Amino acid sequence: MTINAFINRLEITIFRHRLFVLVSFILLSLFLGFQASQIKLDASFTKNIPLNHEYMKTYLKHRENFGGANNVLISVCHQKGDIFNPEFFTALKGVHDQLFFIPGVNRTQVKSLFSPSTRFVEVVEDGFAGGPVVPADFKADEHGLNIVKNNIEKAGIVGRIVADDYSCAMVKAILMEKNPNTGEKLDSIALASVLENEVRKPFEKGNITVHIIGFTKMVGDVAEGAKGVVTFFAVAIAITSVMVFLFSRSISLTILPIACSLIAVIWQMGLLSSLGFGLDPMSILVPFLVFAIGVSHGVQMINAIGKKVAQGLPTKDAAQFSFRSLIIPGGAALLSDTVGFITLLSIDIGIIRELAITASLGVAVIIFTNLLLLPVLISYLNLHKNSQTAQEKTATQSDNNSSLWRFMASFTQRGVATIILAITTLLFLLGYHYSQQLKIGELHAGAPALHEESRYNQDTFLITNRYAISVDYMSVIVETTANACTDTNVLKTMDDFQWHMENVQGVQSAVSLPSVMKVINAGYYEGNLKWRIISPNQFALAQALSNVPSSTGLLNNECSVMPIILFLKDHKAETIDRVVEQAKLNISQLNNDLLTFKLASGPIGVMGATNEAVAEAQLPMMIYVYAAVIILCLISFRSVRATISVVVPLFVVSTLAQWLMTALDIGLTVSTLPVIALGVGIGVDYGIYILSTMSVKLRDGLSLNDAYLAALYERGSAVLITGITLAIGVSTWFFSDLKFQVDMGILLTFMFLVNMLAAVTVLPAIASFLWKTEK
Incomplete structure (x- = not known):
């Protein structure tokens, strides 16, 4: 059975049994709605760390003796x-x-x-x-x-x-x-x-x-700030409703796509709860993204139905035709989103994996709610009664936009396309150059999820300023043989490591068993500094050790494991990178048969491991995302040229987004890394919808210019209104109490808008060199 035959049979089955479809959706929505009401905020320390990283294995192994980072x-x-x-x-x-x-x-x-x-x-x-x-x-x-x-x-x-x-x-x-x-x-x-x-x-x-x-208090403050997400959600729904109404000029065609998108969110929450997941404060923004993506596809559906009604088709026939024409491009776009989000599972950090599951579930259900339920619901309306009015509206809108569409159609002309591609190439080269300066990790003092003026960060600054030690510390664990605390060679090696690390820029101070024993040893000689040494005499070492109980956290009961605690001035990415790099260098020189230095425990150890996991995951994640998009585009269009036209603008925008992060001093972290994948997944929708119409017109024998013009008349308004609506919705995040939500809002606003602009400018410019201008 061919794809077209399958889609025709699916269309006939769905619309012939509309009532059964609606009842099924109502029952499912009631069940999943109840499940969604049971969902709870869920946060834990271990979800935020890469448990399989070598640092974290060391941390988990010794946290009972020396405490953890939580x-x-x-x-x-x-x-x-x-x-x-x-x-x-x-x-x-x-x-x-x-x-x-x-x-x-x-x-x-x-x-x-x-x-x-x-x-x-x-x-x-x-x-x-x-x-x-x-x-x-x-x-x-x-x-x-x-x-x-x-x-x-x-x-x-x-x-x-x-x-x-x-x-x-x-x-x-x-x-x-x-x-x-x-x-x-x-x-x-x-x-x-x-x-x-x-x-x-x-x-x-x-x-x-x-x-x-502390981590727990920070998560609590983030959860408190996350309550404001409900307000932003309400504002986004209001803004989206206004924009959709201005586009459709119909209350019913405004309510239905909004309702179907909200049903998608309910299904998402219900499925998460049914699978035993909670909603982490760091991924609480995902439901809004699901709503936004649902509205994006809903606008395409009401746009297609409205145009067919305006041409005189009954509403049911228009809904059937639109379902048939949009199920492949819409399904391909949503599958690209879903698979793109699933690629985040490759990152060995619990919170990112939960975000991947949350997002992919939400996008997957949009296939049912906005590509299937929405046309079925619209088919019950009596839009055909106003077909003449709708036809006049469509004609008026076409007249109003015709000059804009004809201007944009000129992007397929080789001369104009050359200028567009030259500007795009220049921007890409600049973006690539500055994106290489993107830093992995946090770039600001205090908890990065919260604003600097938040109570939590003000408390952090007070503690940092009034105490000699920093709250940002890293423990380097020394593993050796039992009773090594009185081994002169072991203690001297540890002392050498500590001395080297105390002289690294960014390390405020350090403490270890040898440093304490040296002070105690001097105490036996009236505090004379000449005796602040690691004594070569084992009895003197035992005498000093007797004053250091294991409760100090400087040794375990068997005297076989001892931490060297390094206090850093901050947890900025460059500070952590410098300290970890120097620690690895010294470890490579000092490790011997007697002892082994192992990184790392403490808050900075966790951050260092997380930064390394993010750095390692960045390139593979992008490869997986683009591989998924390329494969689905090849399946959908069965054309290498079409795939290139869709994917290249996405890649340019991703690079520019990393440039923006560098310019705004936003580091690549657990909260910002998924945004790049989300932006690619959502951005592909614009190109797929435009190129799906272009491909049909090109196969019908139209020139590239006419095919793109036809695509603009059919889909241009919906693409523009979707990009603007989504950008306005996430731009409200600029006023959030959560710093990471502000950062995500900036990046998503940029990616929604620029991906939309790239789809209507760069895509046709690339197409002008891949297709002949006349056929």
């Missing part, structure tokens, strides 16, 4: 003066205790001034003396506060647990992967709400301020 830092500050007053210590104790008992917090890893593991050591006549910084019998009176102040200075925790200016003190905690009460995966969004309502609000009063940062 931590919470809470800085309690006093706005007037220093921390040594009863009001502050009452608040700090309250925050510590409250955090300690929150389900999901690893209680053994909670650290503050009130932790028993926060100790001081001092040199006395008999050797060393020490104890908890805050004694068990502590009272927040003048005497007790003076004791604590002295102990803080002896403990050497200023800049780490206590702010440099004594205005704040820190409470740190590591989070578990699962909630110990339920055994289920830790709900980051719910935990963020608990931190806000049970930690910040009760204790932030009077002169006390509480500042909370």
Whole structure:
């Protein structure tokens, strides 16, 4: 059976049993609507990291001993003066205790001034003396506060647990992967709400301020900002409705494509819920894209039906004819979108894979809702009663646009086409040159998903400014043999690595077991700096080691694994790249039979792994996306010339989009990488619709100029209105509370508009050199 025969049989079956089709859609929509109502926001730390990356294998292997990157830092500050007053210590104790008992917090890893593991050591006549910084019998009176102040200075925790200016003190905690009460995966969004309502609000009063940062709190703030997406969705629906009405001049032809696109979103959410997925805050924008793509194809359908009605066909016949003529180009475009999104599954990061599943499901259902359900619904309307009016409207619109269409048809003339292609080539070369400067990773301080002025980023900046350590740290794990903590060669090698890394630009400071043992060793000699060394005497090393318990996080119980913690000034892409590059260089020189350095744990280790995964996935992803588009175009058009005409403009626009990212200082990250694939998938629709009409006219014997002119008369208005409508819809994202949504809005607005312009300018210009101007 040929494709045409199959489509004819499908058309007859669908429209002969319209009522059955409608009832089936209603029942499916009710079921999937109920399923969609059960969907929840779902975020977890591990979804945001490439679990199979070598850094993350090291991180997962040792996180039980040294904590993970999913931590919470809470800085309690006093706005007037220093921390040594009863009001502050009452608040700090309250925050510590409250955090300690929150389900999901690893209680053994909670650290503050009130932790028993926060100790001081001092040199006395008999050797060393020490104890908890805050004694068990502590009272927040003048005497007790003076004791604590002295102990803080002896403990050497200023800049780490206590702010440099004594205005704040820190409470740190590591989070578990699962909630110990339920055994289920830790709900980051719910935990963020608990931190806000049970930690910040009760204790932030009077002169006390509480500042909370960490992945979980950041996700909670993103989820809070994501609630505004509903507003943007409503605005987009309103704008789209107005634009579609101005195009169709019919309330019914405005309502139906909007309704079918919303049904596609409901089906998408219902399918996700049925498959056991939630909706991550970072992919909450995908439903809007599904709606936008649905409207795009819906506009093509009502445009085709309206023109046939205007020619005098009854509405049912016009709907059948439009279904038959659009099912191949529309199906090819939507399959290109779907397969393009599925290629994102090749990226080994959970959040991107979920986005791929979410987007591909949504686009796939549009084939049913906007290419099948929409014409069936329209076939029940009585548009033929107004056929004369519609015909007059169409004639008027054609007269209004004829001069524009004839001007655009001149793009197929060799002279004009040469100028267009010369400009396109110049833009492409410039875009390619600047796109090579595109950086992988975050380019700004603070949480990149949020604006700089957000509470979370302001808390981050405060903690970074008031403490000597950075919240951006990386742990290089040293694996060796048991009891290696007293092996001089092992400790000296670690110390050499630390010294080299401390001298790398971007590294603020570093700490490791050897660096602490050197200080302790000097303490046995009245603090003389000459003795701040790794002693060659094993007994001296054992003596120094006895003052460093495993609870410090500088060694495990067997003394076979030790981290070297590097504190970086920020997490910008260039900083991470520089530090990781130098770490790898030093590791290659220092690794030996005694020990092995392994990258990397900590927040910067996670970011470094993610950046490398994104960099590795960038080229393969684009190859997969374009391969899918090329194959589907070849199947649809059965023409290499047609495929070239569609794909080349897409590639030029993708390159220009990367130039735009470089110019606007937007890095290639987990949130922006999928946008390139999304832009290609959606952008291909314009070219496919235009070329599908051109191909038919060319086969009928028309010249290239006449074929393109006919395509503009038939599809030009729909293509232009779709590109403008989609661009206006996503441009509202510029006002979002979420920085990553603003970035996505900028990129998608650019790609919607420029892909549309490329389809109506560059495509015919390329075609002029691939087809003869006269046939």
